[in-house]
Amino acid sequence: MRYTPVTLLLAFDEQVRRDQAQSAAFLHRRDRRYALDCQQAHRRPSLTGWLEHIHPYRSAPTPAGDRLRAWRRLSHLLLPVGALLGCLTMLGLLFYDGRQQINVTVIIGFVALQGLLALLTTAQALLGWRPWGRLLTPRGDGGDSALDGLKPQLAACTAHQTALVFALFGWLTLLSLVVVQDLAFGWSTTLRTSADAYAGLVQGLARPWQVLWPAAVPSLELVEQTQFYRLGDTTVAEPARFGDWWPFVSMLWLTYALLPRLLLAIVARLHLRLRARRLLRLHPGRQSLLHRFATPTVESVGDRRDTQPSDPSTSADTLHSLPDSGAVIGWAGAGAQVTDLLSSLGQVDADRLHAGGTASLEDDRRVIERLAATQTPVILLTRAWEPPTGELADFLEEARRHGSAERLIALLPVGGEAPLQPASARQLGQWQRFAERQGDSNLWVCRLPEGVGEVRQHG
Numbered sequence: 001m002r003y004t005p006v007t008l009l010l011a012f013d014e015q016v017r018r019d020q021a022q023s024a025a026f027l028h029r030r031d032r033r034y035a036l037d038c039q040q041a042h043r044r045p046s047l048t049g050w051l052e053h054i055h056p057y058r059s060a061p062t063p064a065g066d067r068l069r070a071w072r073r074l075s076h077l078l079l080p081v082g083a084l085l086g087c088l089t090m091l092g093l094l095f096y097d098g099r100q101q102i103n104v105t106v107i108i109g110f111v112a113l114q115g116l117l118a119l120l121t122t123a124q125a126l127l128g129w130r131p132w133g134r135l136l137t138p139r140g141d142g143g144d145s146a147l148d149g150l151k152p153q154l155a156a157c158t159a160h161q162t163a164l165v166f167a168l169f170g171w172l173t174l175l176s177l178v179v180v181q182d183l184a185f186g187w188s189t190t191l192r193t194s195a196d197a198y199a200g201l202v203q204g205l206a207r208p209w210q211v212l213w214p215a216a217v218p219s220l221e222l223v224e225q226t227q228f229y230r231l232g233d234t235t236v237a238e239p240a241r242f243g244d245w246w247p248f249v250s251m252l253w254l255t256y257a258l259l260p261r262l263l264l265a266i267v268a269r270l271h272l273r274l275r276a277r278r279l280l281r282l283h284p285g286r287q288s289l290l291h292r293f294a295t296p297t298v299e300s301v302g303d304r305r306d307t308q309p310s311d312p313s314t315s316a317d318t319l320h321s322l323p324d325s326g327a328v329i330g331w332a333g334a335g336a337q338v339t340d341l342l343s344s345l346g347q348v349d350a351d352r353l354h355a356g357g358t359a360s361l362e363d364d365r366r367v368i369e370r371l372a373a374t375q376t377p378v379i380l381l382t383r384a385w386e387p388p389t390g391e392l393a394d395f396l397e398e399a400r401r402h403g404s405a406e407r408l409i410a411l412l413p414v415g416g417e418a419p420l421q422p423a424s425a426r427q428l429g430q431w432q433r434f435a436e437r438q439g440d441s442n443l444w445v446c447r448l449p450e451g452v453g454e455v456r457q458h459g
């Protein structure tokens with residue numbers, strides 16, 4: 001299957017959501033197997049290859065294009081609307097009943113309004129601002145975090161595309177009326193403006209095409225001869241001169257209404273792709289996936305096949321390697337007496353925090369709020385010989401409620417603290433069962449790094 005950056009982001013996000021129902025052990029074996037296959041084939045693991053690798057195990061996946069179907073329908077629906085409005089608008093601007101000229105000033109002002117709207121549309125996409133609220137959000141499209149991050153850019157694409165069709169059909173309507181009618185243009189304004197000043201304005205606007213089409217640049221004589229007043233004498237000496245404005249009006253619409261919309265529609269498409277790549281690069285599930293690619297699984301019990309999903313309610317048999325984390329939390333005083341804790345764990349850049357035990361609920365809440373500000377993995381150091389408590393389960397649940405469900409939380413039970421020593425298999429069993437009971441695929445039980453302490457059996 002060929003993915004665009006947008007469909008790849010949506011497909012990856014959907015798979016990460018589905019993986020939350022699987023156990024950490026199964027996910028690690030499945031993804032590690034793919035990484036090893038890539039290594040044997042001398043190719044780098046990729047998200048596209050990973051999605052194709054796990055495709056046989058996906059149960060009725062929703063094509064990523066289906067999640068964009070509502071937006072595509074909306075965009076397609078607005079195309080004929082834009083075309084119709086473009087025709088009607090131009091018919092209104094060029095309405096001529098033979099008693100009064102078509103005011104070029106009104107057309108210039110309308111073109112300027114389109115330019116302003118185009119800039120506002122682009123600005124809202126760049127800033128991620130959605131002033132239109134749910135007006136352009138299709139019904140039933142809420143609650144999708146990956147798609148939510150693309151909505152400002154999708155709205156900009158839809159708006160520029162509709163405006164492009166609007167401008168194109170408006171321009172075609174203008175050319176059609178020039179052919180079938182004798183349009184009489186002129187200029188008028190309430191402001192006391194001289195013909196020289198007005199000629200300077202229109203000649204400045206005509207500067208982009210003055211070499212390409214000199215006849216489309218209004219001369220001072222044309223400006224002087226076509227000024228009109230609604231209460232003045234409408235008798236004209238040369239009626240044909242009033243039609244000489246149409247090349248200028250045509251190029252004005254083409255240059256300042258149609259071409260900018262075409263360029264901005266292309267820019268909006270590129271921005272959408274860049275935004276999708278950025279969201280994919282920062283997706284919290286991607287970090288966990290790359291960690292599973294890079295770290296080997298350690299089987300202690302059982303002979304379960306790697307490619308079969310496991311029941312999340314069964315205990316895990318796999319210990320994980322410690323991830324690079326942004327914080328190491330000592331739970332209930334664990335590790336408090338170890339002065340070189342961070343360097344021993346290879347986490348010298350991590351913050352060292354404390355929670356649980358004698359810490360107050362307010363202290364725990366501050367730790368959770370501090371963690372919510374980042375997406376990096378967290379190591380929770382515990383004493384292996386102390387059974388997991390309901391207080392710890394509540395802390396984990398609260399941390400999930402205030403942070404991302406994709407954040408990796410690594411439980412690290414230790415068998416001794418002076419120095420740090422690995423926990424025994426029996427001790428680890430209760431922590432593995434505790435992790436399984438939480439039903440959290442991103443809650444791992446990890447082992448101490450190689451070379452830290454020696455095995456000591458407890459319990």
